[in-house]
Amino acid sequence: MLSELSPDVVESMLTNQYFGRIGCAANDRVLIEPVAYYYDGHFIYGLTRQGTKTQLLHENPHVAFEIDEVVTPTLWRSVVIEGIFEELKDEDRDDALFLLRQRKIPVFADERFGYPGVDSPTGNKVVYPVVYRIRIGRKTGRCYEYSPDQN
Numbered sequence: 001m002l003s004e005l006s007p008d009v010v011e012s013m014l015t016n017q018y019f020g021r022i023g024c025a026a027n028d029r030v031l032i033e034p035v036a037y038y039y040d041g042h043f044i045y046g047l048t049r050q051g052t053k054t055q056l057l058h059e060n061p062h063v064a065f066e067i068d069e070v071v072t073p074t075l076w077r078s079v080v081i082e083g084i085f086e087e088l089k090d091e092d093r094d095d096a097l098f099l100l101r102q103r104k105i106p107v108f109a110d111e112r113f114g115y116p117g118v119d120s121p122t123g124n125k126v127v128y129p130v131v132y133r134i135r136i137g138r139k140t141g142r143c144y145e146y147s148p149d150q151n
Helices: 007-016 052-059 090-099
Strands: 002-004 019-026 029-039 043-048 062-072 075-087 111-113 125-127 130-145
Touching: 007 062, 007 075, 007 130, 019 052, 029 052, 043 090, 052 075, 090 130
Parallel strands: 111 125
Antiparallel strands: 002 130, 019 029, 019 062, 029 043, 043 130, 062 075, 075 130
């Protein structure tokens, strides 16, 4: 049986999870990718690297963000957010980096994570993070529970 999640359950799920998926689309291309995130009760904050996702998000900042929780094979919960992607700069970026300090962007074996204004490691390709937030427009949550009694 499908049911709506209460606002309290939606908030709890967003607060207690670390990984979600961001969906974006531009120029006849649709992309869904996993991301680590931090939710502060108002925004979704994240780190990523320059690439296809950031290119699409700069062209069309409208995003979908989803998290799931599989409790058992017959019980799952899902939260979907519709919002606007905003790349952060300066003080907003620094504040978000503080919130995201435990989250890491994925890097390849020959790469190292760098920060502007900090000496880069030598001998490696340096990847600088794109720090962003999602301005939440709409949040919905659903739950599915299968019962053998259901027809």
